[in-house]
Amino acid sequence: MSADIAEQRGLDIYAYETMLDVAKETGDPRLARRAAEIAVKNRNVKDALQAVRLWYRLAPQSGEAERYLVGFLVLDNRLDEVKDMFSSKLAAASPEQRVSLFYQLQQILAGTKDKSDAFAVLEEVLVPYQNMPEAHVSLAISALLKNDSARAREEAQKALALKPDSEMAVLTFAQASASPSVAVEVLSGFLEKYPASREVRVSLARLLVGQKKYEQAKQEFEKLLSSDSQDLMALYSLGLLSVQQNDYRAAEKYLQSYLVAAAAQEKEKPESTQVLFLLSQIAEEQRHYDKALQWLSQINPDADDEVALGVDIKKAQIYARKGKVDKARKIIADMESKNPYERERLLLTEAQILRDAKKTREALNILQAGMAEFPENTNILYDYALTAENLGQYAEMEKALKRIIKIDPNHPQAYNALGYSLADRQLRLDEAFTLIEKALQLAPDDPFITDSLGWVLYRQGKLDLAEKNLRQAYQLRPDNEIAIHLAEVLWIKGEQQEARSLLLQVKKKNPDNELLNSTLRRLEIGL
Numbered sequence: 001m002s003a004d005i006a007e008q009r010g011l012d013i014y015a016y017e018t019m020l021d022v023a024k025e026t027g028d029p030r031l032a033r034r035a036a037e038i039a040v041k042n043r044n045v046k047d048a049l050q051a052v053r054l055w056y057r058l059a060p061q062s063g064e065a066e067r068y069l070v071g072f073l074v075l076d077n078r079l080d081e082v083k084d085m086f087s088s089k090l091a092a093a094s095p096e097q098r099v100s101l102f103y104q105l106q107q108i109l110a111g112t113k114d115k116s117d118a119f120a121v122l123e124e125v126l127v128p129y130q131n132m133p134e135a136h137v138s139l140a141i142s143a144l145l146k147n148d149s150a151r152a153r154e155e156a157q158k159a160l161a162l163k164p165d166s167e168m169a170v171l172t173f174a175q176a177s178a179s180p181s182v183a184v185e186v187l188s189g190f191l192e193k194y195p196a197s198r199e200v201r202v203s204l205a206r207l208l209v210g211q212k213k214y215e216q217a218k219q220e221f222e223k224l225l226s227s228d229s230q231d232l233m234a235l236y237s238l239g240l241l242s243v244q245q246n247d248y249r250a251a252e253k254y255l256q257s258y259l260v261a262a263a264a265q266e267k268e269k270p271e272s273t274q275v276l277f278l279l280s281q282i283a284e285e286q287r288h289y290d291k292a293l294q295w296l297s298q299i300n301p302d303a304d305d306e307v308a309l310g311v312d313i314k315k316a317q318i319y320a321r322k323g324k325v326d327k328a329r330k331i332i333a334d335m336e337s338k339n340p341y342e343r344e345r346l347l348l349t350e351a352q353i354l355r356d357a358k359k360t361r362e363a364l365n366i367l368q369a370g371m372a373e374f375p376e377n378t379n380i381l382y383d384y385a386l387t388a389e390n391l392g393q394y395a396e397m398e399k400a401l402k403r404i405i406k407i408d409p410n411h412p413q414a415y416n417a418l419g420y421s422l423a424d425r426q427l428r429l430d431e432a433f434t435l436i437e438k439a440l441q442l443a444p445d446d447p448f449i450t451d452s453l454g455w456v457l458y459r460q461g462k463l464d465l466a467e468k469n470l471r472q473a474y475q476l477r478p479d480n481e482i483a484i485h486l487a488e489v490l491w492i493k494g495e496q497q498e499a500r501s502l503l504l505q506v507k508k509k510n511p512d513n514e515l516l517n518s519t520l521r522r523l524e525i526g527l
Contacts, residue, residue, distance in 0.1 A: 029059035049075075074111050079121045082108065086125050099134045102126065106138040115146035133163035140172045152176035165194050171203055180207055198224065205237065212445075212476065214241055230261040236271050239278060246478055246509075248282045255279050273299055273307055280314060289322045309335070309342060313349050320353040328353050344374065348383055360390050378404045378411060385414075389421055397421065415439035416449045423456035432456050447476035451485060458489050467493065480506045484515050491523055503527060 033055050052068045074082060086105045090098055105125065109118035119142045129135040140155035156173035159166055170190045174183040187204040191197060205220035218241050224234040235258040242251035255275045262269050276299050283292035296318075299311050312335055320328035332350045337343055347370045354363035367384040374380055385400035398421075404414040419435030422428050436452045443449055454469035470486040473479075483502045490499035506516050507527055520527065 024054065027058055029055050029062065071108070071111075074108055077112070077114075079109075079112065079117060083121045083125055090125065090129070095132070098129065098132065102129070102132075102134050102138040106142050109142065110145055115142075119143060119146050119148075130158075131162065133159040133166050133169060136162070137166065137168045137172060140169070140176065144172065144176055149176040149178075165197070167197050167199050170200060174203065174207075180211055183207055184211070195223075196227070198227075202233065209237075209241070214245060217241060229257075230265065232258060232261055232265070232269065232271070235261060236275065239275065243278055243282065244477075248286060251282055252279065255282075277310070277314070280318075284318055284321065287321075289318050292318050309345065313345065316349060317353065320356060325353060325357045325359075340374070344370070344377060344379060348379060351383055351387065355387060355390065360387060363387050364391060376407055378408055378414070381407075382413060382417070385417060394421070394425075410442055412439040412442035412446065412449060415442070416446075416452050420452040420455065423452065423459045426459055429456060429460050433460070445476065447473045447479065447482065450476065451479075451482045454489070455485055458485070458492075463489060463493050480510055480513055481515055484513075484519050488519055488523065491525065500525070500527070 033051075055062070055068070082105075086101065090101055093101055106122060109122055112118040119139070122139060122142050126135040126139060136155045136159035140152045140159065143149075143152035143155060153173055153176045156169050156176065159169035160173065163169065170186065174186045177183040177186055184204065184207050187200055187207070190200055191204065194200070201220050201224055205217045205224075208214075208217035208220065218238060221234045221238045221241070224231050225238070228234075235254050239251050239254035239258060242248070242254060255278055258275050259272065262272055276295050280292040280295035283289070283295060293315065296311050296314055299307065312331055316328040316331040319325075319331065329350060332346050332353075335342075335346055337346065347366060351363040351366045351370075354360070354366065364384070364387045367380060367387055370377070370380040371384060381400050381404050385397045385404070388394075388396035388400065398418060401414045401418045404411050408414075415435045416439035419432040419439065422432035422435070433453075433456050436449065436456055439449045440446070440453060450469055450473035454466045454473060457463075457469060458466035466489050467486070470482065470489055474482045474486055483506050487499040487502040487506075490496070490502070503516065503520070503525065504527055506513060510516070519525075
């Protein structure tokens with residue numbers, strides 16, 4: 001009681017010492033634990049370790065006491081004691097128990113500051129168990145943590161020699177590979193022998209996505225789906241990939257199947273909200289606005305304030321696309337917020353709605369008010385620049401973009417927008433090229449910046465280089481604007497059949513596309 005009162009009064013040192021003394025006198029492990037809690041509250045590792053040692057000595061069968069003891073030994077860098085503890089535990093354990101102890105020790109040692117010391121301890125403890133593949137996998141993972149890829153591969157190979165179908169071993173080997181392409185080769189070879197290895201196939205598919213080999217990735221996810229038609233991860237991944245490739249029919253199939261499967265499994269998955277958003281987006285892209293609103297209505301707005309905000313913003317955008325701009329603006333007005341982040345989103349949304357409704361001057365006024373409220377906000381400045389450009393106010397546009405670059409010198413979109421605008425107007429092409437090149441250095445995989453590079457090269461008369469970059473951009477993202485740019489370069493080069501095919505694809509998807517129609521008029525192309 002004296003210790004508890006002392007703690008309440010902030011006399012933590014007295015409280016700790018009193019609680020520890022009483023624990024020693026009574027042999028009560030609960031009091032030793034309370035002493036440890038007081039020390040932890042004061043971030044005193046040495047006192048906590050002393051109390052936890054006593055707690056473990058008084059309750060040696062307590063798994064919780066043991067976990068705390070090991071944890072504090074690691075924090076105090078007493079790795080020799082950890083080594084002795086686990087050596088004894090492993091010697092007394094059954095082969096099945098040892099496997100979990102290997103991984104437990106590896107994870108505990110991962111928390112040490114010196115990864116080389118941790119590896120040395122693990123290596124010494126596991127010497128008697130070199131005939132167990134899991135021991136080598138633990139060493140491989142620990143080697144990776146100390147950035148020793150060669151040793152990681154060596155240990156993973158030893159594990160595979162002992163157990164050729166070890167998923168953990170091959171995944172660790174792949175992670176330690178010299179490059180993603182080598183990792184793909186490793187995992188693909190493993191799957192040829194062991195096609196039922198789900199985790200390996202998932203990792204392979206994700207690697208392929210990372211390399212932008214989307215078709216190959218889809219094939220791997222399809223294989224997962226063929227073995228389990230209710231695989232939520234595979235359905236979700238295939239839906240996302242299909243959306244990215246603008247294959248809306250396939251995307252709807254996979255995403256709706258996801259919702260059915262999730263409902264059947266009675267699982268409340270966080271991805272379900274995103275799936276509903278994606279289905280709404282797909283419907284909106286196809287101008288099925290009522291259907292888009294129906295998908296949104298299935299999202300529970302009470303689950304998260306951010307989700308509720310996103311749902312209302314998307315509703316406003318859809319009503320605007322239906323031509324109900326006043327209703328869209330009322331939705332925005334009803335969401336009035338004092339939160340700066342939310343204010344920014346609402347302001348940008350209203351400006352976009354007005355631009356799309358050809359009320360560009362009103363949009364500019366909204367953004368000017370936003371700039372006055374948030375003078376350092378690069379998102380508002382960026383939208384202001386693009387809106388000014390739409391009105392032909394190029395000096396205002398350039399001023400705003402240069403202001404962004406001053407605030408954030410690593411803002412790729414600002415460099416790209418300024419460079420593209422100059423290139424599109426056939427002005428200061430060398431400067432435009434330099435700006436776009438800088439943007440690409442900051443965001444090397446951005447398809448729209450790659451498109452800008454192709455466009456400025458076209459303006460400079462470098463048709464082959466322009467085509468190369470535009471094809472690369474279109475492969476990264478089959479966007480309408482990129483397709484139109486590529487088609488124009490092909491048309492000028494005399495490859496008119498392919499150019500016409502690209503333009504027809506755009507017209508089929510979006511017959512009212514302004515860039516398409518202006519390009520057709522300028523080049524005198526009839527479709």
